[in-house]
Amino acid sequence: MIRSRGSVLAASAFILAGLLLAAEAIVVKVQTTPLRRAPEFFAPEVAKLKAGDRLELLAVQGAWRQVKTAAGLTGWVHSSAADVAKFNLLAMSGGTKTETSAKEAALAGKGFSREIEQSYRAKNPGVSYAWVDKMIALGVPPGQVEDFIAKGKLGEAGGAR
Amino acid sequence: MTARRRPALFILTAVAVGLVVGQGCGQIRLPGKIGDAAQKAKDASKIVKVVRSGFGDITEEEEYYIGRSVAALILSRYAVLDRPPLTQYLNTLGQAVVLASDRPEIYAGWHFLVLDTDEVNALAAPGGLIFVTKGLLSLCPDEDTLAMILAHEIGHITAKHGLQAIKKSRLTEAFTALGAQAAEAYGPAELAQITSIFEGVLSDIVEKLVVNGYDRKSEHEADSLAVKIGAARGYDPNGLLRFLRTMVGDASAVSGKGWFKTHPTPEQRLEKTKAEIGRLKTAPALEDVRTQRFQLAMAHGR
Numbered sequence: 471m472i473r474s475r476g477s478v479l480a481a482s483a484f485i486l487a488g489l490l491l492a493a494e495a496i497v498v499k500v501q502t503t504p505l506r507r508a509p510e511f512f513a514p515e516v517a518k519l520k521a522g523d524r525l526e527l528l529a530v531q532g533a534w535r536q537v538k539t540a541a542g543l544t545g546w547v548h549s550s551a552a553d554v555a556k557f558n559l560l561a562m563s564g565g566t567k568t569e570t571s572a573k574e575a576a577l578a579g580k581g582f583s584r585e586i587e588q589s590y591r592a593k594n595p596g597v598s599y600a601w602v603d604k605m606i607a608l609g610v611p612p613g614q615v616e617d618f619i620a621k622g623k624l625g626e627a628g629g630a631r
Numbered sequence: 632m633t634a635r636r637r638p639a640l641f642i643l644t645a646v647a648v649g650l651v652v653g654q655g656c657g658q659i660r661l662p663g664k665i666g667d668a669a670q671k672a673k674d675a676s677k678i679v680k681v682v683r684s685g686f687g688d689i690t691e692e693e694e695y696y697i698g699r700s701v702a703a704l705i706l707s708r709y710a711v712l713d714r715p716p717l718t719q720y721l722n723t724l725g726q727a728v729v730l731a732s733d734r735p736e737i738y739a740g741w742h743f744l745v746l747d748t749d750e751v752n753a754l755a756a757p758g759g760l761i762f763v764t765k766g767l768l769s770l771c772p773d774e775d776t777l778a779m780i781l782a783h784e785i786g787h788i789t790a791k792h793g794l795q796a797i798k799k800s801r802l803t804e805a806f807t808a809l810g811a812q813a814a815e816a817y818g819p820a821e822l823a824q825i826t827s828i829f830e831g832v833l834s835d836i837v838e839k840l841v842v843n844g845y846d847r848k849s850e851h852e853a854d855s856l857a858v859k860i861g862a863a864r865g866y867d868p869n870g871l872l873r874f875l876r877t878m879v880g881d882a883s884a885v886s887g888k889g890w891f892k893t894h895p896t897p898e899q900r901l902e903k904t905k906a907e908i909g910r911l912k913t914a915p916a917l918e919d920v921r922t923q924r925f926q927l928a929m930a931h932g933r
Contacts (some may be wrong), residue, residue, distance in 0.1 A: 594830075
């Protein structure tokens with residue numbers, strides 16, 4: 471009898487803890503970011519994540535977050551690439567959950583976006599984006615950066631953070 | 632276990648379950664009249680106001696779109712020095728430095744470009760778009776100095792100094808307009824209004840970046856961040872001192888043009904930066920291998 475009551479208590483606590491932990495999710499906030507095998511910049515890539523992808527937070531190590539994707543893949547992302555859904559948290563203090571989701575839906579694809587840029591460009595045809603697009607397309611392969619760091623005797627490949 | 636303790640167990644379990652359920656459902660409010668679009672829009676606007684109030688609430692994606700247009704406006708004032716080997720070197724160096732910052736990943740990545748002018752200047756548009764002039768490169772004696780200048784510009788972006796230049800009233804107006812309509816797309820009137828606010832946002836930032844320059848506090852903060860980021864990467868932070876010394880008494884610094892279009896003079900910045908370097912546990916030293924590759928890359932810019 472005692473054991474079974476103990477089990478009920480333990481189970482309640484377990485359910486409570488489980489439900490609270492399940493709320494620990496982070497969202498990718500950059501266009502794309504690699505899901506890495508280890509908490510290092512040049513670790514092999516497990517998958518490519520994109521803006522808006524929701525990730526289950528498993529562990530924290532410095533600026534790195536160990537996460538699980540919706541597809542069940544586990545790996546590491548840098549905290550500058552994924553964070554708790556900011557508006558959700560902020561809204562909790564002022565609004566209700568229903569309002570938050572309504573607001574999130576309202577903001578999806580909104581804000582200063584491609585649509586606003588297009589509208590600005592139509593109004594200001596003299597402003598050229600040709601070099602901006604070329605600049606955004608400039609890329610350096612991660613291996614090249616790693617090599618540059620090593621050959622330049624610049625310490626740990628990932629920096630101090 | 633006695634019968635007396637049974638209710639206590641029940642209460643405990645009920646409280647635990649109540650807590651969990653309360654988290655999920657306790658705050659749900661039933662929707663009002665269906666079809667009351669005006670009220671919905673009003674509510675949405677109110678929520679956005681509550682949720683977004685300052686420059687810190689600008690999303691990564693919005694920062695990127697603001698930065699693209701700021702960059703386009705910078706590029707309408709300056710020509711690009713299009714030398715692929717130099718651009719490639721600058722971008723590799725820049726990537727190495729950003730990895731030591733607290734924002735190594737940014738919406739569409741960090742990108743660097745050389746501007747074809749003798750003016751001594753470096754500019755950082757929000758969203759990770761950094762420009763350095765040919766005139767500035769010609770005054771850098773080594774890779775470490777250039778790395779420290781890039782670290783300073785990276786510092787302006789990680790600290791969101793460009794976004795802070797947006798007038799508070801404009802930001803409030805923007806957040807209200809952006810969230811005012813719950814529909815999927817903006818109507819022509821909303822689009823025109825938001826575009827006009829967007830133009831204002833760009834003008835606030837460009838005025839600060841190109842015309843007036845940052846204030847004393849932002850410049851010192853960027854210098855301080857540069858010392859931290861540069862040294863964490865492995866660069867000699869004294870590179871920043873070398874550059875600031877070059878600028879002491881220089882006509883462009885005295886007249887407040889280019890990189891010194893700010894209130895703190897090179898002398899004031901030197902003093903604070905020296906103190907900042909003094910606070911480091913260890914400061915990395917110069918390496919010949921870096922200076923050599925820097926000189927090779929710079930030869931492409933001449």
